[in-house]
Amino acid sequence: MKKIILASNSITRGDILKTHGIDFIQKAAHFDEESLNIKNPIEFVYRATKGKMDSFLQQYGVEEFPILCADTVVTAHGKLLRKAKDKQDAREILLSQSGSVVSIITCMIFKSKELEFIDLSATKYRFAEFDREKLETYLETDEWEGKAGACMVEGFCKSYIEEVIGYESTAMGLCVEKLLPFLKE
Numbered sequence: 001m002k003k004i005i006l007a008s009n010s011i012t013r014g015d016i017l018k019t020h021g022i023d024f025i026q027k028a029a030h031f032d033e034e035s036l037n038i039k040n041p042i043e044f045v046y047r048a049t050k051g052k053m054d055s056f057l058q059q060y061g062v063e064e065f066p067i068l069c070a071d072t073v074v075t076a077h078g079k080l081l082r083k084a085k086d087k088q089d090a091r092e093i094l095l096s097q098s099g100s101v102v103s104i105i106t107c108m109i110f111k112s113k114e115l116e117f118i119d120l121s122a123t124k125y126r127f128a129e130f131d132r133e134k135l136e137t138y139l140e141t142d143e144w145e146g147k148a149g150a151c152m153v154e155g156f157c158k159s160y161i162e163e164v165i166g167y168e169s170t171a172m173g174l175c176v177e178k179l180l181p182f183l184k185e
Contacts, residue, residue: 006025017174033051041073044080049109052071053067067109067111072148072173074103074104090139107120117182138155
């Protein structure tokens, strides 16, 4: 497999690549997602990912290795759920997901000298009602910080999943199943 550059600070995205034996260098792209005034979740996640790629190329130029950028958003009740600003915001965001159908949408752009691949994938979860006491315990851990929708399907939310439609990797921030064919030598 090819070595790539993961243009992200995400530990979870790095872990996904490691789990699948993908050799990578992690080098963050600096892009201010807050500058996007977009309410539509699909448009938002695409524009954020494109902004990260454009920013990376401006900062570092074309690299020797292919570049991978990604962004993830969470939606519930048709509303875009961003990263929580504080614990109270995280509580409200998570309560909107409790007992609901939640879509986690990830956009990724993989760019090499030969090609550019753009993927927009969604995974839907039906969650049972969250136990309020366990929710408060989760909020005390600060694991929700920096997570789209304050959601961790591999953590707190896992025990509340009643149904999943889609790839877990998409919900974790990188649809690796769709990326793998482009990494074959």
